[in-house]
Amino acid sequence: MKNISKSFYGNKxxxxxxxxxxxxxxxxxxxxxxxxxxxxxxxxxGVYFPDEGEIYFKGKKLAFKFPGEALQIGIGMVHQRFSLxxxxxxxxxxxxGHPENKFIINIPEKKKLIKTYMDQFNFQIDLNAIVGELPxxxxxxxxxxxxxxxxxxxxxxxxxxxxxxxxxADNLMQILKNIAKxxxxxxxxxxxxxxxxxxxxxxxxxxxxxxxxTVNKNDTNPRELAxxxxxxxxxxxxxxxxxxxxxxxxxxxxxxxxxxxxxxxVNSLSFNVAGGEIIGIAGxxxxxxxxxxxxxxxxxDIIRGKIFFKGKDISNDCPVDRIDxxxxxxxxxxxxxxxxxxRSVWENIIMKVYRLPExxxxxxxxxxxxxxxxxxxxxxxxxxxPGINLxxxxxxxxxxxxxxxxxxxxxxxxxxxxxxxxxxxxxxxxDFVRNAILQLRNLGKAxxxxxxxxxxIFGLSDRIAVMYEGQFTxxxxxxxxxxxxxxxxxxxxxxxxxxxEMTNV
Amino acid sequence: MFKIKLEQKERVSKREDIIxxxxxxxxxxxxxxxxxxxxxxxxxxxxxxxxxxxxxxxxGISETLVKAIPLIFTGLAVGIALNSKLWNIGAExxxxxxxxxxxxxxxxxxxxxxxxxxxxxxxxxxxxxALWAAIPALLKIKFKMNEVISTLLLNYVAINIADYFxxxxxxxxxxxxxxxxxxTEAKLSRIGFGRVHSGLIIALVLVILLYILIYHTKAGFKxxxxxxxxxAAKYAGINIKKTMFMVFLLSGALAGLAGVCQITGxxxxxxxxxxxGYGYTGIIVAWLARTNPFIIVIFAVFLSxxxxxxxxxxxxxxxxxxxxxxxxxxxxxxxxxxxxxxxYNVKLIRGK
Numbered sequence: 001m002k003n004i005s006k007s008f009y010g011n012k013x014x015x016x017x018x019x020x021x022x023x024x025x026x027x028x029x030x031x032x033x034x035x036x037x038x039x040x041x042x043x044x045x046g047v048y049f050p051d052e053g054e055i056y057f058k059g060k061k062l063a064f065k066f067p068g069e070a071l072q073i074g075i076g077m078v079h080q081r082f083s084l085x086x087x088x089x090x091x092x093x094x095x096x097g098h099p100e101n102k103f104i105i106n107i108p109e110k111k112k113l114i115k116t117y118m119d120q121f122n123f124q125i126d127l128n129a130i131v132g133e134l135p136x137x138x139x140x141x142x143x144x145x146x147x148x149x150x151x152x153x154x155x156x157x158x159x160x161x162x163x164x165x166x167x168x169a170d171n172l173m174q175i176l177k178n179i180a181k182x183x184x185x186x187x188x189x190x191x192x193x194x195x196x197x198x199x200x201x202x203x204x205x206x207x208x209x210x211x212x213x214t215v216n217k218n219d220t221n222p223r224e225l226a227x228x229x230x231x232x233x234x235x236x237x238x239x240x241x242x243x244x245x246x247x248x249x250x251x252x253x254x255x256x257x258x259x260x261x262x263x264x265x266v267n268s269l270s271f272n273v274a275g276g277e278i279i280g281i282a283g284x285x286x287x288x289x290x291x292x293x294x295x296x297x298x299x300x301d302i303i304r305g306k307i308f309f310k311g312k313d314i315s316n317d318c319p320v321d322r323i324d325x326x327x328x329x330x331x332x333x334x335x336x337x338x339x340x341x342x343r344s345v346w347e348n349i350i351m352k353v354y355r356l357p358e359x360x361x362x363x364x365x366x367x368x369x370x371x372x373x374x375x376x377x378x379x380x381x382x383x384x385x386p387g388i389n390l391x392x393x394x395x396x397x398x399x400x401x402x403x404x405x406x407x408x409x410x411x412x413x414x415x416x417x418x419x420x421x422x423x424x425x426x427x428x429x430x431d432f433v434r435n436a437i438l439q440l441r442n443l444g445k446a447x448x449x450x451x452x453x454x455x456x457i458f459g460l461s462d463r464i465a466v467m468y469e470g471q472f473t474x475x476x477x478x479x480x481x482x483x484x485x486x487x488x489x490x491x492x493x494x495x496x497x498x499x500x501e502m503t504n505v
Numbered sequence: 506m507f508k509i510k511l512e513q514k515e516r517v518s519k520r521e522d523i524i525x526x527x528x529x530x531x532x533x534x535x536x537x538x539x540x541x542x543x544x545x546x547x548x549x550x551x552x553x554x555x556x557x558x559x560x561x562x563x564x565g566i567s568e569t570l571v572k573a574i575p576l577i578f579t580g581l582a583v584g585i586a587l588n589s590k591l592w593n594i595g596a597e598x599x600x601x602x603x604x605x606x607x608x609x610x611x612x613x614x615x616x617x618x619x620x621x622x623x624x625x626x627x628x629x630x631x632x633x634x635a636l637w638a639a640i641p642a643l644l645k646i647k648f649k650m651n652e653v654i655s656t657l658l659l660n661y662v663a664i665n666i667a668d669y670f671x672x673x674x675x676x677x678x679x680x681x682x683x684x685x686x687x688x689t690e691a692k693l694s695r696i697g698f699g700r701v702h703s704g705l706i707i708a709l710v711l712v713i714l715l716y717i718l719i720y721h722t723k724a725g726f727k728x729x730x731x732x733x734x735x736x737a738a739k740y741a742g743i744n745i746k747k748t749m750f751m752v753f754l755l756s757g758a759l760a761g762l763a764g765v766c767q768i769t770g771x772x773x774x775x776x777x778x779x780x781x782g783y784g785y786t787g788i789i790v791a792w793l794a795r796t797n798p799f800i801i802v803i804f805a806v807f808l809s810x811x812x813x814x815x816x817x818x819x820x821x822x823x824x825x826x827x828x829x830x831x832x833x834x835x836x837x838x839x840x841x842x843x844x845x846x847x848x849y850n851v852k853l854i855r856g857k
Binding site for chain 1: 723
């Protein structure tokens with residue numbers, strides 16, 4: 001790709017970018033959110049046209065006429081949001097849309113062909129499973145397998161590990177390495193440093209749409225790359241001063257909660273959270289963390305058990321009662337739950353306070369005052385946005401999260417539940433969110449932090465709980481156990497078993 | 506050969522939105538013209554006739570307004586539901602339900618002094634429509650039944666119930682399926698402009714009230730949030746089931762008002778043709794107006810021009826009655842098609 005430039009509505013997303021991929025190489029494309037990584041790749045796959053510059057593939061200049069063409073000549077991309085048909089089986093998804101499909105499809109033959117690919121790259125997927133019922137890690141594998149079946153020469157994976165657990169991610173990297181060994185080129189888009197060193201041969205760093213540099217992995221180090229990525233060296237240190245805690249702000253007793261599919265997701269959990277304490281809940285995603293958060297905040301019915309908040313039983317309170325009593329929730333699904341995307345920014349900011357008497361004007365709402373309130377939050381939390389009356393979904397991920405956190409912090413609650421609060425955010429926004437959480441703790445609030453990011457868990461938590469299949473395999477003070485030990489608990493071993501194992505070694 | 510390339514647009518400006526909608530209407534009129542030409546009539550003359558017959562004389566204007574009244578009600582009915590992303594395809598049935606319940610009072614109830622009688626009738630009309638809408642609402646909330654299907658099917662049930670009474674207990678003396686003419690106490694006053702009756706005033710007052718409800722009250726905020734995202738609304742502490750139920754009741758009540766205003770304002774009796782598909786045309790009105798009550802009035806008038814115009818085409822130019830329906834359909838198609846231009850940049854590129 002030579003001298004590629006692309007703008008959207010006058011904003012330059014890529015400026016004069018050059019990018020080269022060799023056969024059999026894993027090339028990491030590193031940069032913060034909004035650095036223009038995905039846009040660049042969308043041009044390589046024909047989704048967008050570059051405004052300037054040229055793209056060559058195997059020595060030939062490319063000019064795509066429609067997005068599917070890239071796939072036909074052997075450039076395949078696995079997007080962050082998968083393009084699979086949820087109602088069909090894995091096999092059907094793999095066959096669907098294959099250019100060699102005739103009117104009648106010889107399914108057994110296809111199946112055999114697909115099996116050879118699976119064996120070659122060591123995929124373990126049940127071909128007859130319905131895609132919609134697969135965990136997200138497996139769905140991703142189906143996407144990759146789909147590209148392999150199409151015999152692509154270039155495979156682009158866009159931040160593939162954001163939705164995966166550590167184990168799943170490691171497994172994915174191994175598969176990608178195997179694929180590269182067969183001579184295919186892989187472009188790995190990411191903003192995670194550790195992954196770059198785990199997998200890449202070469203690294204290209206983008207910042208604000210400009211290519212900063214391309215380096216060999218062996219010639220560089222994380223500090224140098226981080227410098228290139230953020231422009232300045234970022235050193236995140238967390239200062240957790242001692243605060244006076246208020247005991248038992250939250251008391252959970254023998255809680256049972258079902259998942260959406262009616263399967264038991266939270267299985268007999270009991271724990272307490274004090275005010276001025278952050279309890280970090282670690283665990284492989286899908287072990288009941290989100291269901292627990294939903295149940296605590298009233299967004300999901302509980303089956304059995306009790307939740308006490310400031311001494312009062314709130315187990316059967318509806319969300320609005322808990323909001324009024326001072327329970328705050330920053331959900332993991334920002335776009336679908338945290339905001340009503342098609343409604344305006346200001347409406348989303350006021351959606352938990354509009355009922356308060358201070359915003360009443362007779363029988364009506366005082367819209368002027370509500371907007372002023374929204375303006376105040378936008379300014380205070382430094383949310384940059386295209387317009388207060390425009391839909392919230394136009395905000396970037398970081399600013400959307402700032403909106404949600406600003407909205408919640410301003411309400412002065414006593415319990416804050418955060419679910420994956422920094423997932424997919426860039427360094428700046430991540431810093432902002434983590435500092436906000438700490439600030440709340442220092443104010444004496446009870447905080448439940450569900451996260452998949454160990455830096456976050458270790459950096460912020462006072463206590464850490466490890467969740468596995470709806471239960472805590474361990475709950476202990478931060479610092480009592482090493483990452484390795486927590487990893488074992490995440491895979492289902494109890495604290496005692498882990499302790500035994502560690503002494504045996 | 507040319508190929509069409511679509512690129513996602515980020516957003517559309519208000520101006521662009523209006524231009525695209527207006528172009529769609531113009532295209533629909535052009536297509537209607539072609540259709541009319543195939544029927545051997547000069548399309549320019551015919552379209553001219555449509556507008557002059559509807560707007561060219563005080564009589565035409567008043568008749569257009571008469572048709573606009575039920576369309577404002579049904580447009581509001583469908584529109585309010587669309588605000589919270591509920592599809593009420595059942596305005597036609599709710600219209601009949603309201604009209605039937607009000608007629609029952611005229612037939613079985615005492616004749617009250619005029620203001621009281623009319624207040625009771627209008628209230629019963631709204632209640633009838635609301636009750637009829639409560640059925641699909643409960644089915645949706647309790648059993649997750651798709652409201653598009655249930656509201657649509659219930660139209661036929663409501664119309665057949667009305668038919669039962671018209672062919673049965675309420676049959677006129679001459680054995681035709683209509684009720685006896687209502688007493689003067691049960692007739693809405695005219696406002697002194699042709700057959701235009703005070704239903705228009707009720708409709709316009711409701712437009713203002715609904716605007717305030719949607720944009721300036723807590724209930725309206727809940728309704729808007731529910732329409733944008735169920736999960737987010739629930740998260741914000743909104744009881745989405747209750748909100749949906751109330752929206753359905755309100756929607757049905759508005760459609761019921763269309764029915765009661767037809768029988769007390771124009772027809773002075775209940776019969777099978779009190780509505781010429783106003784419940785369905787209301788869907789087009791609401792979709793064109795994008796749920797804003799004031800704009801609903803504009804499009805209700807626009808579509809009644811089409812209806813009135815088509816009537817006179819049928820009489821003056823001997824065109825088939827279907828011309829009106831075809832024009833409506835073309836407008837809706839064009840508008841739906843124009844959505845494409847609002848969400849995508851459409852480019853023609855030269856292919857091989």
